[in-house]
Amino acid sequence: MDIFQSMKISSSALQAQQIRLNTISSNLANIETTRTPEGGPYRKKSVIFRTVNQPAFDQQLASSLQEGARGVEVARITTDNRPPKTIYDPSHPDADSAGYVAFPDINLLEEIADLMSATRTYEANVTVIKSAKRMALKALDIGK
Amino acid sequence: MPLPGIYDTATILLQKVLDLREQKQQNIAANIANADTPGYTPVHLEFEADLRQALAQPGTKAVATHPAHFPINTGRIEDVQARTVRSPGSRFGDRNTVDLEQEMTALAENQLLYEATAQMLNKKLGLLKYVAQGGR
Numbered sequence: 097m098d099i100f101q102s103m104k105i106s107s108s109a110l111q112a113q114q115i116r117l118n119t120i121s122s123n124l125a126n127i128e129t130t131r132t133p134e135g136g137p138y139r140k141k142s143v144i145f146r147t148v149n150q151p152a153f154d155q156q157l158a159s160s161l162q163e164g165a166r167g168v169e170v171a172r173i174t175t176d177n178r179p180p181k182t183i184y185d186p187s188h189p190d191a192d193s194a195g196y197v198a199f200p201d202i203n204l205l206e207e208i209a210d211l212m213s214a215t216r217t218y219e220a221n222v223t224v225i226k227s228a229k230r231m232a233l234k235a236l237d238i239g240k
Numbered sequence: 241m242p243l244p245g246i247y248d249t250a251t252i253l254l255q256k257v258l259d260l261r262e263q264k265q266q267n268i269a270a271n272i273a274n275a276d277t278p279g280y281t282p283v284h285l286e287f288e289a290d291l292r293q294a295l296a297q298p299g300t301k302a303v304a305t306h307p308a309h310f311p312i313n314t315g316r317i318e319d320v321q322a323r324t325v326r327s328p329g330s331r332f333g334d335r336n337t338v339d340l341e342q343e344m345t346a347l348a349e350n351q352l353l354y355e356a357t358a359q360m361l362n363k364k365l366g367l368l369k370y371v372a373q374g375g376r
Contacts, residue, residue, distance in 0.1 A: 102266040109273030116276075145277040165270035168277050217275050220340055224269045227351045231265060234358045235258065239365050 099232045101165070106224045108148060108167030113218040115170045116143045120211050127202045130190040138200040140176035145169070176201075246368065253295065253317050254361040260287045260322050261354040267324075268347045271338055278334035282343070285322040294320050 119141045126138035148169045178201045186195035264285045271282040294317045330337045 098262040098266050102262075102269040105266065105269040105273050109275075112273075113276075145274070147274055147277055147280060165266045165283070166274075167270065168273045213276070216340070217272075220272050220275065220344060221269075223344065224272050224347060227347055228265055228269065231262070231351055231354045231358075234355045238358055238362050240362070 099228050099235075102228045103225050105165060105167040106221045106228070108169060109221040110218060110225075112143075112145055112168045112170050113214050113221070115173075116145075116214045117211070117218075119143050119173060120207055120214065123202050123207050124204075126200060127204065128199060130188075130197060130199060137180045137198045138202075139180075140178065140200065140202050141173050142176060143173050144171045146171040249295070249317065251361065251364050253291070254357050254364065256291070256317050256320060257357045258354065258361065260285070260291075260320070261350055261357065263322055264350050265347075265354070268343055268350060271343050272340065272347070274336075275338045275340050275343070276336070278336055279329075280336050280338060281329045282327050282338045284325045284327065284346075286325055287320060287322040290320045290323070291317065 123140050126132075129138040132138050145168050148167045180198035181201045182196040182198055184195055185191055185197045188197045191197045264287075267283060267285045271284075274280040274282075327337055329335060
């Protein structure tokens with residue numbers, strides 16, 4: 097049934113936004129982390145979304161004739177290669193010989209703005225699921 | 241399967257509208273799901289004008305002579321297909337052109353119209369039931 101397909105599309109978005117939220121909280125949590133398993137300070141992570149299930153040409157043609165409605169997924173999580181910012185703090189255990197410490201270059205405002213955008217999109221998708229459910233329930237009432 | 245005589249044009253139209261609105265719901269869901277996908281351009285479904293035309297002049301016919309042909313609007317209400325309209329892309333930012341507010345409004349509108357259609361179909365069936373029970 098089409099209604100369930102619409103719920104599946106929205107839930108794929110919920111999942112993708114959830115992963116985005118995870119990377120944002122990881123960035124915020126590690127805003128001052130100077131040690132990572134890979135060595136060096138933490139680096140900002142960000143997600144890249146893509147539309148799921150790019151079908152072969154004939155299927156694509158058929159789906160674009162019908163509806164062409166597709167969900168979303170996280171293609172990959174990228175590591176930002178901005179250089180770490182250096183702050184002079186000779187008392188820090190990770191300071192180099194000149195007394196500078198490399199901190200992750202994470203912009204708090206950037207992360208908060210991203211967080212708000214993720215929350216907004218998440219809520220929009222929850223609304224779509226609610227609406228699809230209401231429609232399905234209404235259809236169940238036909239003929240009662 | 242609509243039996244001739246039992247279901248009138250309005251009932252067939254209402255069934256068709258429910259179908260198309262369901263498709264549209266799926267479509268809006270996809271646009272909202274991809275609100276943050278780089279390079280995504282939203283697709284919108286349009287069928288109101290085709291339905292209106294099919295209602296106004298049910299005689300116009302175009303017949304698909306082969307099952308693999310593209311679906312054509314034959315002028316009958318049952319055969320009206322939703323047309324997909326892809327909005328133009330953008331060269332700015334992440335090239336995504338989804339307007340979340342517009343999609344949410346379309347969602348609310350679609351849902352309300354779906355519910356209205358379901359309710360009208362309900363009334364139609366209620367009327368049939370009333371007649372079938374001999375007015376009791």
